[in-house]
Amino acid sequence: METIEQKQKEIIEEFALFEDWMGKYEFIIDLSKDLESMDDSLKDEDHLVRGCQSQVWLEAKTEDGLIHFQADSDALITKGLIAMLVRVLSGQKANDIATSDLFFIDEIGLHEHLSPNRSNGLASMVKKMKTYAIAYSAS
Secondary structure: OOOHHHHHHHHHHHHHOOOOHHHHHHHHHHHHHHOOOOOHHHOOHHHEOOOOOOOEEEEEEEEOOEEEEEEEEOOHHHHHHHHHHHHHHOOEEHHHHHOOOOOHHHHOOHHHHOOHHHHHHHHHHHHHHHHHHHHHHHO
8 A cells, every 4th residue: 555655756756747837737637537426415515625716525434444535526626636635645544644744735836836715725625634534533
């Protein structure tokens, strides 16, 4: 099983292949297409991530001591962002998720190249995923 750190390093390497942010945005949109579809019954108020400009839904389940995330969004770039987070954090132990340092976000330059609203939304997605992890680690 790959660690959170290993998965982040893979994403950093993938983003390094692009010379400009147009290519990186296209890659983020491509990542949105790789996200497993989420059942429409989960696209409700309980699963909505607050603080995002567009709608983002997030579900977490545990299996064999690991948390698995499902997510979706109604906007392609946002969906690509949550796809990266799901890729990095899904299938990990709750404590590892709760205490993770998601350094890839700064390393690939997301904070500088996202609008303030999208950047706040990204922070809200991370917070919700870590909140799920804290809740599962406490139970």
